[in-house]
Amino acid sequence: MKMRSLLTKSPLLILAALILPSQAQASSGVVLQPNDFVGMSFWLISMALVASTAFFFLETQRVAGKWKTSLTVSGLVTLVAAVHYFYMREVWVTTGQTPTVYRYIDWLITVPLLMVEFFLILSAITKVPVGVFWRLMLGTLVMLVGGYLGEAHYVAALPAFIVGMLGWAYILFEIFFGEASKINAQKAPPAVQSAFNLMRLIVTFGWAIYPIGYFVGYLTGANPEDSMKGLNIVYNLADVLNKIAFGVIIWAAAVSETEAHSK
Numbered sequence: 496m497k498m499r500s501l502l503t504k505s506p507l508l509i510l511a512a513l514i515l516p517s518q519a520q521a522s523s524g525v526v527l528q529p530n531d532f533v534g535m536s537f538w539l540i541s542m543a544l545v546a547s548t549a550f551f552f553l554e555t556q557r558v559a560g561k562w563k564t565s566l567t568v569s570g571l572v573t574l575v576a577a578v579h580y581f582y583m584r585e586v587w588v589t590t591g592q593t594p595t596v597y598r599y600i601d602w603l604i605t606v607p608l609l610m611v612e613f614f615l616i617l618s619a620i621t622k623v624p625v626g627v628f629w630r631l632m633l634g635t636l637v638m639l640v641g642g643y644l645g646e647a648h649y650v651a652a653l654p655a656f657i658v659g660m661l662g663w664a665y666i667l668f669e670i671f672f673g674e675a676s677k678i679n680a681q682k683a684p685p686a687v688q689s690a691f692n693l694m695r696l697i698v699t700f701g702w703a704i705y706p707i708g709y710f711v712g713y714l715t716g717a718n719p720e721d722s723m724k725g726l727n728i729v730y731n732l733a734d735v736l737n738k739i740a741f742g743v744i745i746w747a748a749a750v751s752e753t754e755a756h757s758k
């Protein structure tokens with residue numbers, strides 16, 4: 496009973512911890528201008544991420560034990576992203592600079608967690624070789640480190656982009672043709688299969704937005720300053736799909752599997 500009430504309250508504590516810094520920022524004199532749509536989109540997504548975090552954490556109480564980890568990880572993704580979004584909005588509003596480097600810090604934590612979800616939802620239904628996990632991690636790291644080295648100008652933009660693309664291709668191979676995809680096709684019940692299929696579509700199309708942004712920003716000769724506003728809004732909307740909708744898909748599979756086995 497005691498444990499239960501602690502679980503119920505912890506999301507509220509997390510929310511309080513999130514909202515306090517945002518209040519402190521507002522009182523430091525930084526205000527969002529009514530025509531600053533980029534700033535507004537940062538703010539809007541921050542709030543959506545906070546709400547999703549509370550939702551995923553609270554819903555862990557509703558699903559069967561083996562699904563709790565997947566939902567917790569979904570909540571961690573949105574929590575980590577929410578904190579970054581608060582900070583990125585602050586940077587945008589005060590300096591007008593595009594906070595790309597903070598996105599990479601966010602991605603370094605959230606993208607591996609999203610990748611782990613493929614492993615976790617399969618692990619909830621069957622035994623999955625740990626190699627699947629490591630291959631997904633390897634692809635993720637190559638993709639992000641490649642992109643970062645290019646973005647931060649340690650390496651020329653094009654070779655860095657190619658390395659990043661190879662990492663992403665490796666991930667796509669694993670989830671469409673590799674061991675993960677075979678386990679899904681052979682062992683997963685329909686609810687999990689449809690979640691897995693939707694998740695890999697997100698990793699294909701939702702994730703494509705970021706390399707396209709990189710390409711437009713660095714490889715077309717366009718002035719990055721010009722595309723900055725549009726790009727930030729596009730990245731912000733992409734995160735709704737890639738972080739929140741991704742979590743909702745897992746949640747739906749977890750709820751449907753829990754209900755199927757409780758009858």
Ligand SMILES: *C/C=C(C)/C=C/C=C(C)/C=C/C1=C(C)CCCC1(C)C
Nearest residue numbers: 642656659660663702705706709737
């Ligand atoms: C929540 C944040 C997510 C899902 C971020 C995903 C980021 C990517 C899929 C980035 C991909 C890139 C490449 C495929 C090539 C190199 C440049 C990157 C890092 C932008």
